[in-house]
Amino acid sequence: MLLRRYTAPSIREALAKVRAEMGDGALIVETRRVRPWWRRWGKASFEVIAALDGPSPPDRPSMVAAPAPQRELSRPAPAGDAPQARLPLPQARAGEDGSSRAEWFERLVQRDVEASLAWEIVERAERVARATGRPMAEAVAAQVGAAVPTMPLWERQARPRFVMLVGPTGTGKTTTLAKLAANFALVGGWRVALVTTDTFRIGAIQQLRTYADLVGLPLWVANDVKELQAVAQSATHDLVLIDTAGHNPGDNERMARTEALARALPPQAVVLLVVPAGVRQADLRELVGAYRTVPIGGVVVTKVDETRRRGALLNAPRWAQAPLAYIATGQMVPDDVELADGETVARWLLEPGALPKPGAEGGARA
Ligand SMILES: Nc1nc2c(ncn2[C@@H]2O[C@H](COP(=O)(O)OP(=O)(O)O)[C@@H](O)[C@H]2O)c(=O)[nH]1
Ligand SMILES: [Mg+2]
Incomplete structure (x- = not known):
């Protein structure tokens, strides 16, 4: 399992970098705004952490990142809290926090997420959780975030x-x-x-x-x-x-x-x-x-x-x-x-x- 972190002015650009370097098989582990601005103006930058099953490509050194510190979902991340340390990850099984794929699927469907999308989300989350040892709750949150396309920021100079x-x-x-x-x-x-x-x-x-x-x-x-x-x-x-x-x-x-x-x-x-x-x-x-x-x-x-x-x-x-x-x-x-x-x-x-x-x-x- 290879984990890489990409930063770009927009999620789209960060994802393009992921695709260019890691190919279509890359799993999105987490996407987030580095500066937690909620307004659609000004420069913000986005971070995408992507994972790839299997060994790292030979032309690059392995860059296995530590899992991000667990955050409360109810609070925005403080700016710049990206973990810099890179170390091997323990291999943990999904569901160690007592939440199975079926349970998360049910939870998402209960929250009115379309069933087919809920299934895609938990499947991807489970793969990430298994591969990285992250708690399923965190993996599901990341996949929920990755499942919704968002807009580029509105630039002021493109007026009116x-x-x-x-x-x-x-x-x-x-x-x-x-x-x-x-x-x-x-x-x-x-x-x-x-x-x-x-x-x-x-x-x-x-x-x-x-x-x-x-x-x-x-x-x-x-x-x-x-x-x-x-x-x-x-x-x-x-x-x-x-x-x-x-x-x-x-x-x-x-x-x-x-x-x-x-x-x-x-x-x-x-x-x-x-x-x-x-x-x-x-x-x-x-x-x-x-x-x-x-x-x-x-x-x-x-x-x-x-x-x-x-x-x-x-x-x-x-x-x-x-x-x-x-x-x-x-x-x-x-x-x-x-x-x-x-x-x-x-x-x-x-x-x-x-x-x-x-x-x-x-x-x-x-
Ligand atoms: N609880 C809640 N009420 C809202 C929200 N947005 C608008 N409303 C209320 O919904 C009602 C209709 O809003 P309005 O803007 O006139 O709707 P419009 O007909 O689409 O223009 C008003 O009483 C608003 O205060 C919201 O996000 N949450
Ligand atoms: Mg109106």
Whole structure:
């Protein structure tokens, strides 16, 4: 067993390094942000630890790293705690901490992770745990983190960047938009503008105007595709956040409008699909499927604070075939939003503690 550590400005680049040096057979043991920033700006670097079965390639010295110190899943890793020592690992069996593959599979499925994905995760985790002697809990957390594709950081110089939020009614689009606006503007120092295309509901514009006024940001209203294009052409801001009206995913007319608005944006725009964590797996699959005509570039999972079954964190990006961008964790603007990275997803998904027995909650989930 050979373990190697790769650092790069993005997970994607780190994984490319892994593939280039270790080939497709490499197992991802752990991925994490070296600087635990949760905001989508500034330079952060990512670390991937990869393992390969068998002896090391002859052209390189063996670099067997010590297992990372065990961390509590509920707390972000302190910056720069990467273990530097390299030493041979004891050969330990998976399940020594009393958790078998079947048990972990059941736990993930209970947390609403799609069964086939849950199986892939525990299988890979077990191989890593066996090979490295790491506890299964740690190996599962790492594989959960590796199972969710995340987005590259938004660079400020690629301006203006347009980000549009779409999704069903009440999923938290406007609230998430306000959180992002406040963080980028007040903490990041970006020049942010808001646009709303939600001219359907009485009070929708006022809701966003309240946030815009609080943070001191311009708010434009675009009634249709033409007006949105005009706004996009004249905007010189670092970030233009565009809100849309939620609608029933089965409403074809409204979906066509959402699609037209999304396609009216310049090529560098990102459309984020906003879905709540508490929705049933079958409903989520249907919902994500309903947006297949909209060019979804990323997913935001909201209301993870309202459920313990947070499989949507993995399922939604998988079904939307788009990376996870943000996780919304409560109603508070601007605090309750976290940048989605593998470690954060694993922390929310695997939050310790037993879940209520299936059925005990009745039909409480929306
Ligand atoms: N618990 C919880 N509530 C949220 C979250 N995000 C939004 N909400 C609430 O969900 C409701 C609908 O939010 P809103 O942003 O208006 O949804 P929209 O219709 O998609 O724009 C509001 O009461 C929000 O405070 C979240 O992450 N957690
Ligand atoms: Mg709204």
